[in-house]
Amino acid sequence: MLSTQDSSIIPNEWYNIVPDLPKQLPPPVDRDEKKSSIQLLNQILPKAILKQEFTFQKYTKIPEEVQEIYAQIGRPTPLFRAKGLEKALDYNGKILLKYEGATITGSHKINTAIPQAFYTREEGSTGVVTETGAGQWGTATTVAASLAGITSKIFMVKISFNQKPLRKQIIELYGGEIVPSPSRETKFGTEILSRNPDHPGTLGIAISEAVEYALEHDLKYMLGSVFNSVLTHQSVIGLETEKQLEILGEEPDVLIGCVGGGSNFGGFVFPLMRKFKETKIYASTASEVPKFSKGEYKYDFVDTAKILPSIKMYSLGSDYVPEKIYAGGLRYHGAAPSLSMLVNSGRINSSDMPEDKVIDALKLFARTQGIVAAPESGHAIATAIDYVKNNTDQKETILVNVSGHGLMDMSIFQR
Amino acid sequence: MLSTQDSSIIPNEWYNIVPDLPKQLPPPVDRDEKKSSIQLLNQILPKAILKQEFTFQKYTKIPEEVQEIYAQIGRPTPLFRAKGLEKALDYNGKILLKYEGATITGSHKINTAIPQAFYTREEGSTGVVTETGAGQWGTATTVAASLAGITSKIFMVKISFNQKPLRKQIIELYGGEIVPSPSRETKFGTEILSRNPDHPGTLGIAISEAVEYALEHDLKYMLGSVFNSVLTHQSVIGLETEKQLEILGEEPDVLIGCVGGGSNFGGFVFPLMRKFKETKIYASTASEVPKFSKGEYKYDFVDTAKILPSIKMYSLGSDYVPEKIYAGGLRYHGAAPSLSMLVNSGRINSSDMPEDKVIDALKLFARTQGIVAAPESGHAIATAIDYVKNNTDQKETILVNVSGHGLMDMSIFQR
Numbered sequence: 001m002l003s004t005q006d007s008s009i010i011p012n013e014w015y016n017i018v019p020d021l022p023k024q025l026p027p028p029v030d031r032d033e034k035k036s037s038i039q040l041l042n043q044i045l046p047k048a049i050l051k052q053e054f055t056f057q058k059y060t061k062i063p064e065e066v067q068e069i070y071a072q073i074g075r076p077t078p079l080f081r082a083k084g085l086e087k088a089l090d091y092n093g094k095i096l097l098k099y100e101g102a103t104i105t106g107s108h109k110i111n112t113a114i115p116q117a118f119y120t121r122e123e124g125s126t127g128v129v130t131e132t133g134a135g136q137w138g139t140a141t142t143v144a145a146s147l148a149g150i151t152s153k154i155f156m157v158k159i160s161f162n163q164k165p166l167r168k169q170i171i172e173l174y175g176g177e178i179v180p181s182p183s184r185e186t187k188f189g190t191e192i193l194s195r196n197p198d199h200p201g202t203l204g205i206a207i208s209e210a211v212e213y214a215l216e217h218d219l220k221y222m223l224g225s226v227f228n229s230v231l232t233h234q235s236v237i238g239l240e241t242e243k244q245l246e247i248l249g250e251e252p253d254v255l256i257g258c259v260g261g262g263s264n265f266g267g268f269v270f271p272l273m274r275k276f277k278e279t280k281i282y283a284s285t286a287s288e289v290p291k292f293s294k295g296e297y298k299y300d301f302v303d304t305a306k307i308l309p310s311i312k313m314y315s316l317g318s319d320y321v322p323e324k325i326y327a328g329g330l331r332y333h334g335a336a337p338s339l340s341m342l343v344n345s346g347r348i349n350s351s352d353m354p355e356d357k358v359i360d361a362l363k364l365f366a367r368t369q370g371i372v373a374a375p376e377s378g379h380a381i382a383t384a385i386d387y388v389k390n391n392t393d394q395k396e397t398i399l400v401n402v403s404g405h406g407l408m409d410m411s412i413f414q415r
Numbered sequence: 416m417l418s419t420q421d422s423s424i425i426p427n428e429w430y431n432i433v434p435d436l437p438k439q440l441p442p443p444v445d446r447d448e449k450k451s452s453i454q455l456l457n458q459i460l461p462k463a464i465l466k467q468e469f470t471f472q473k474y475t476k477i478p479e480e481v482q483e484i485y486a487q488i489g490r491p492t493p494l495f496r497a498k499g500l501e502k503a504l505d506y507n508g509k510i511l512l513k514y515e516g517a518t519i520t521g522s523h524k525i526n527t528a529i530p531q532a533f534y535t536r537e538e539g540s541t542g543v544v545t546e547t548g549a550g551q552w553g554t555a556t557t558v559a560a561s562l563a564g565i566t567s568k569i570f571m572v573k574i575s576f577n578q579k580p581l582r583k584q585i586i587e588l589y590g591g592e593i594v595p596s597p598s599r600e601t602k603f604g605t606e607i608l609s610r611n612p613d614h615p616g617t618l619g620i621a622i623s624e625a626v627e628y629a630l631e632h633d634l635k636y637m638l639g640s641v642f643n644s645v646l647t648h649q650s651v652i653g654l655e656t657e658k659q660l661e662i663l664g665e666e667p668d669v670l671i672g673c674v675g676g677g678s679n680f681g682g683f684v685f686p687l688m689r690k691f692k693e694t695k696i697y698a699s700t701a702s703e704v705p706k707f708s709k710g711e712y713k714y715d716f717v718d719t720a721k722i723l724p725s726i727k728m729y730s731l732g733s734d735y736v737p738e739k740i741y742a743g744g745l746r747y748h749g750a751a752p753s754l755s756m757l758v759n760s761g762r763i764n765s766s767d768m769p770e771d772k773v774i775d776a777l778k779l780f781a782r783t784q785g786i787v788a789a790p791e792s793g794h795a796i797a798t799a800i801d802y803v804k805n806n807t808d809q810k811e812t813i814l815v816n817v818s819g820h821g822l823m824d825m826s827i828f829q830r
Contacts, residue, residue: 005420005421005422006420006421007420071495072495072498072499072784072785073785074493074517078489080486080487083487084487084562102489102517104785104786105785106822143785146781146782146783146785147499147783147785166825169825169826169828169829170787170822170825172828173777173778173781173782173787173825173828174781174782174785174787175781175782362588363588366561366588366589366590367561367588367589367590368561368562369487370487370488370519370520370558370561370562370589371519372585372588372589407521407585407822407823408822410581410584410585410588411584413584413587413588414584
């Protein structure tokens with residue numbers, strides 16, 4: 001019998017949902033007639049990424065070196081039955097987990113960082129630049145760049161940079177360069193600092209600095225989520241899961257994942273939707289960032305700095321300042337256009353989870369499964385627990401994507 | 416082809432090297448005629464553990480439930496080729512890694528905690544007690560106890576308890592109870608505190624408190640390393656590696672691991688010695704705790720508190736106070752009797768590694784392999800790097816055991 005951990009389970013093609021969507025996906029648009037943000041993408045992204053961003057092709061070959069690095073960083077990630085949790089909930093159905101925390105950087109972010117760094121090097125650039133809020137994306141970027149043999153520069157929101165010294169250490173350890181943003185390394189940052197030397201920074205400012213720095217130094221910019229190409233790369237999660245379910249002889253009745261920008265969720269759910277057409281699907285969001293239940297489905301800016309294009313998505317507004325919650329990865333104001341369309345069409349349900357329920361879920365999960373899940377993933381686990389508790393049919397198979405471990409975010413339990 | 420990650424690779428028997436040793440293993444002895452420490456073991460250990468401690472049987476069946484929990488916590492752990500490191504070192508041979516950091520608690524410690532918790536529950540006790548220094552062993556104990564459905568109480572050396580708030584959080588999150596030692600929960604601790612309320616604690620005091628608490632409350636005491644039974648449990652590492660090497664078609668010329676008490680090292684190396692009789696073997700220790708190169712092979716106390724029996728081993732003296740190094744797991748004054756005998760006979764070589772070399776090795780490893788290894792494991796990696804650099808024969812296959820990840824010990828890189 002083939003094992004669910006066999007490296008042959010790593011797919012050799014990524015899946016792009018765009019041609020399979022019920023309607024044509026509204027394209028990104030420019031909102032500023034003078035400065036084209038779509039033209040900007042042409043300058044800062046590798047050509048291969050641009051092509052993947054706008055393609056209507058369903059499948060893209062995963063370069064062999066990328067497949068090899070996927071194996072090196074812990075793919076395929078495990079799919080297993082959560083017997084401890086089932087028992088604690090007295091559930092007669094099955095709970096299956098796909099666990100992205102088993103990758104070496106501890107979350108799914110590395111799945112797209114690897115191909116983006118690979119294409120950057122293949123196209124002759126010497127390095128990548130990106131921004132990071134809590135630090136997860138910056139870490140994934142640096143590891144991917146080091147494994148590809150190119151440089152990485154990370155603009156980290158200054159207030160997070162100061163609060164999370166561990167992130168600086170780990171990024172430097174992995175060979176990356178990390179700069180608190182706003183910085184004096186860009187015109188944009190210098191200007192902000194000249195007005196306010198103590199500016200705490202924002203993700204929008206960090207994006208602006210990263211983009212400017214990439215343009216000025218002929219480097220490539222890395223996209224962390226929301227964009228189609230990123231969701232395509234993340235499809236490794238769902239494609240692996242599909243093969244693993246086949247090996248285990250399981251069919252899910254319910255799929256649950258958490259949503260920040262939607263790349264982890266889309267990467268998990270979209271490939272599975274091809275086969276499991278009747279499966280119930282829940283996108284778990286933070287109650288504090290209720291993009292689907294309280295947001296509007298409209299054209300809005302990807303980033304608060306309004307540098308990147310406008311896209312049609314559920315959004316709380318690109319100026320939305322969410323409450324400070326521990327699940328930093330879920331604080332994004334919008335969600336990927338493809339995912340937004342499927343929520344709007346009713347195919348995908350949303351579920352808002354408050355932080356106290358998430359903490360309880362994480363505790364139960366740790367004690368019954370032995371895993372400290374990430375606060376973001378805790379939302380998906382909390383939604384699954386809620387589903388089981390409210391579910392009269394006690395025989396369904398619930399498949400939950402746990403997007404990462406929470407060993408770097410233990411402070412959530414201090415309260 | 417069978418995958419190296421298949422759950423069928425988890426062995427169903429543990430291996431005990433004692434009957435295969437070149438000479439009979441000198442038994443533990445009592446040093447205090449009035450209080451028998453061997454008799455004490457009878458009271459505080461589960462019967463199954465006692466039997467495994469003194470058996471001359473080569474193989475012991477692993478209970479099915481323990482095999483299942485091994486699978487749940489991430490076994491088999493991966494065996495893979497370190498291509499990034501090979502390339503960085505310009506090495507024409509092969510470097511293979513067995514990576515225990517892939518278990519959910521991030522190190523090999525869980526391998527013995529699981530069976531000890533299991534036997535405790537099977538024999539009708541409601542919980543386990545143990546001590547912990549840096550916190551790794553306490554964490555493994557609590558996870559194992561929670562998965563077995565019993566309680567756990569951890570006496571943690573007070574100075575570490577105060578320095579490492581994360582450990583307290585993670586142990587409580589996993590459902591354990593953690594107490595800074597010396598505490599007022601035992602007579603021994605109360606007496607020490609009455610003399611010095613600010614006593615920082617020692618591992619010896621913590622052991623004394625754990626043993627007293629187990630005796631008083633009819634709980635079982637968990638052994639973290641050094642003892643035969645623990646090395647037997649850790650043989651899962653080497654037994655898995657043996658099968659994985661067979662699948663990969665590889666034969667190691669050199670085996671390298673790090674040594675604290677010797678359980679990780681023995682668990683990795685001993686099963687492989689059965690088949691690879693000519694393989695060179697290096698036990699990597701901290702230069703700051705040079706037990707093999709500067710220690711004496713003699714009867715000495717297992718613990719500084721002199722509660723547990725005396726055993727024949729390499730020792731720097733049970734009162735030895737090592738320099739403060741980041742690799743807390745390597746600060747133990749001695750090494751398991753079986754390992755000590757094989758070092759004394761010349762079968763196993765020792766290699767002392769200074770901390771600065773270890774830090775360099777950890778950095779190179781992170782950048783080339785994408786893994787932040789534990790400071791302890793960094794010693795084995797540094798020994799491997801040294802071996803490659805000094806090795807004129809550039810075709811050997813070097814197999815290194817990486818005992819854990821270092822995500823909880825990033826402060827080593829702050830200096």
